[in-house]
Amino acid sequence: MEAKTTTTYSMWSLFRNCRKACEWRYIHELVPLERDRNLAFGTVIHKCLEIWHGGRELAPVLDFIDRTYVERAQNEDAKRNWHMATAMMMGYAACYPVEEFEIVVLEKTFEGGIVNPATGAPSRSFVLAGRVDGVVRIGDQHFLLEHKTASQVDADYLERLWTDFQIVLYSAYVEQALGIRIAGILYNILVKARLQQGRGETEAEFETRRDGLIAKSKTGKSGAKRRLPESDDEFQGRLLDKYTEPGMFHREMLYLSRDRFETLESELWELTQAFLDARRRGVFYQNTAFCFHYRRPCAYFPLCRADGSTNVIDNLYQKVSPHEELRDETSFEEVSAF
Amino acid sequence: MLPTKKSPPKQDLADLTVLVYGPSKIGKSTWCSRSEKALFLATEPGLNSLEVFHVPIRTWEELLAACGEIAEGKHPFKTVILDTVDNAYRMCSDYICAKFKIEHESDLGYGKGWALINNEFQRVLTKLAFLPYGLFLVSHSQEKEIETRTGKYIRIVPTLPDKARKIVLGMVDLILFCDLEVTSDESGKPVYRRVMRTKPNPHYEAGDRTGRLPETIDLNFQAFMEAFNKPAAAPRASAPRSVPAPGDGQDEKPASTGK
Numbered sequence: 001m002e003a004k005t006t007t008t009y010s011m012w013s014l015f016r017n018c019r020k021a022c023e024w025r026y027i028h029e030l031v032p033l034e035r036d037r038n039l040a041f042g043t044v045i046h047k048c049l050e051i052w053h054g055g056r057e058l059a060p061v062l063d064f065i066d067r068t069y070v071e072r073a074q075n076e077d078a079k080r081n082w083h084m085a086t087a088m089m090m091g092y093a094a095c096y097p098v099e100e101f102e103i104v105v106l107e108k109t110f111e112g113g114i115v116n117p118a119t120g121a122p123s124r125s126f127v128l129a130g131r132v133d134g135v136v137r138i139g140d141q142h143f144l145l146e147h148k149t150a151s152q153v154d155a156d157y158l159e160r161l162w163t164d165f166q167i168v169l170y171s172a173y174v175e176q177a178l179g180i181r182i183a184g185i186l187y188n189i190l191v192k193a194r195l196q197q198g199r200g201e202t203e204a205e206f207e208t209r210r211d212g213l214i215a216k217s218k219t220g221k222s223g224a225k226r227r228l229p230e231s232d233d234e235f236q237g238r239l240l241d242k243y244t245e246p247g248m249f250h251r252e253m254l255y256l257s258r259d260r261f262e263t264l265e266s267e268l269w270e271l272t273q274a275f276l277d278a279r280r281r282g283v284f285y286q287n288t289a290f291c292f293h294y295r296r297p298c299a300y301f302p303l304c305r306a307d308g309s310t311n312v313i314d315n316l317y318q319k320v321s322p323h324e325e326l327r328d329e330t331s332f333e334e335v336s337a338f
Numbered sequence: 339m340l341p342t343k344k345s346p347p348k349q350d351l352a353d354l355t356v357l358v359y360g361p362s363k364i365g366k367s368t369w370c371s372r373s374e375k376a377l378f379l380a381t382e383p384g385l386n387s388l389e390v391f392h393v394p395i396r397t398w399e400e401l402l403a404a405c406g407e408i409a410e411g412k413h414p415f416k417t418v419i420l421d422t423v424d425n426a427y428r429m430c431s432d433y434i435c436a437k438f439k440i441e442h443e444s445d446l447g448y449g450k451g452w453a454l455i456n457n458e459f460q461r462v463l464t465k466l467a468f469l470p471y472g473l474f475l476v477s478h479s480q481e482k483e484i485e486t487r488t489g490k491y492i493r494i495v496p497t498l499p500d501k502a503r504k505i506v507l508g509m510v511d512l513i514l515f516c517d518l519e520v521t522s523d524e525s526g527k528p529v530y531r532r533v534m535r536t537k538p539n540p541h542y543e544a545g546d547r548t549g550r551l552p553e554t555i556d557l558n559f560q561a562f563m564e565a566f567n568k569p570a571a572a573p574r575a576s577a578p579r580s581v582p583a584p585g586d587g588q589d590e591k592p593a594s595t596g597k
Binding site for chain 1: 484486504505508513538
């Protein structure tokens with residue numbers, strides 16, 4: 001008997017958004033050679049939160065950040081991320097000195113069948129696997145803990161949480177795996193500060209600026225001083241101040257509707273059938289409306305534009321087995337493509 | 339209008355689009371000049387030592403005008419060489435900035451300036467590639483630090499900006515990296531050999547969709563043509579289509595209700 005194929009929410013979500021991208025990732029097992037720095041930062045913060053909630057000690061968290069960005073002295077990106085992660089986690093620890101919840105489990109991986117809602121029969125082709133950030137208890141109710149890093153939290157962002165197909169789906173599987181009823185989701189949102197370290201100005205830049213000010217001045221003089229680069233300590237202090245502001249950390253609790261489970265179970269089944277049909281016929285069509293969905297090209301845009309050119313595959317992509325997010329040891333270093 | 343039979347794989351180098359890149363003075367232009375009835379669209383000086391047909395190109399408008407004449411077909415040339423494609427991209431950038439009255443690509447906001455440049459660049463190169471002439475694109479090489487999931491390393495890539503590079507890599511049939519191979523002779527002295535690398539490698543970009551070329555070949559046009567004209571291996575045109583997997587369709591009719 002054939003082993004069932006493990007699938008994840010990421011795979012079904014991508015299949016729903018663009019079948020072609022899904023084919024590149026899950027059939028051809030391709031990912032871009034260069035890793036996405038935005039996703040990498042989010043993954044580092046997830047690991048930091050796992051360490052923090054595991055022991056509520058800041059030292060091992062900061063040690064992990066130091067080790068992650070060990071090349072920060074030579075690399076500007078690493079230095080920027082080190083500053084951000086350090087200030088974010090120090091701010092987080094200060095913001096939540098005492099938690100209202102009790103941790104039941106952290107980084108829980110699960111696997112379960114996909115069921116035909118019409119017959120109740122499990123799929124003979126697929127199982128669904130996933131990983132949740134945690135399960136917490138508040139009073140006598142259990143909630144899934146879901147960490148998110150965001151550039152900003154506005155009304156649209158909060159509205160979108162209600163449409164989070166993934167977490168509602170995961171709740172049902174966690175209920176099966178742990179045998180506890182999940183009342184809702186606790187979203188733990190950390191906002192990325194938009195501050196930049198001041199780079200100062202060169203002597204020539206200062207002269208140009210001062211000349212401009214003098215030209216506008218009625219007295220023909222200017223008291224302008226050259227802007228010096230901001231030191232690491234000054235920048236870290238400014239970031240820490242930023243993380244004392246309200247709104248840099250946000251928690252949102254959503255209660256789950258039981259009816260949503262059934263709707264999502266049905267949708268998931270339909271996706272499996274559409275996938276089987278696409279794979280049988282070898283046709284995974286492109287959804288061009290998704291190419292710039294996040295206001296930047298999809299990871300597979302260069303490949304689609306080149307009609308799957310082997311030159312592009314060989315030089316810009318590499319083969320990586322699917323479902324990296326389920327792997328324990330390296331998951332914080334290896335970043336999901338989506 | 340619609341085809342009634344499949345097009346055969348391209349057999350003639352004059353049908354192909356080729357990217358040739360490598361360090362300065364290694365012999366890229368000399369190699370290209372040996373191609374059949376070559377016409378250089380010279381966007382940078384450097385052809386002085388070569389006796390070739392060339393059109394000096396100083397602006398994007400001049401390039402468009404030259405391409406227009408080439409497309410008319412009233413000439414004997416069979417291979418068009420854009421030397422260098424890096425400078426052509428810069429001219430395209432200047433052209434778009436002037437057209438939209440901006441000083442810099444980023445002045446239009448939300449990446450619109452870059453998108454306009456890339457679209458114009460791709461439009462012209464694609465049109466050139468569709469003409470019944472070979473198209474050789476020449477570029478210099480640079481070392482780039484690549485950050486992957488497993489670490490960082492240095493890779494040699496063409497000097498085009500990132501997005502333009504991806505456009506060009508997707509268009510071309512051959513990516514030929516000109517390199518200096520160092521070996522030792524019997525007395526231990528280093529021996530330098532100018533080569534072209536034709537297959538992908540973690541440390542440089544290269545590729546051969548025709549499947550005809552050996553991994554390394556002398557930087558010599560005649561040697562290249564001899565290798566290219568040998569009986570072809572299977573061409574590698576694009577990614578294979580998905581094949582049905584065992585078990586497909588099992589879920590359509592569940593064997594039991596499970597209840």
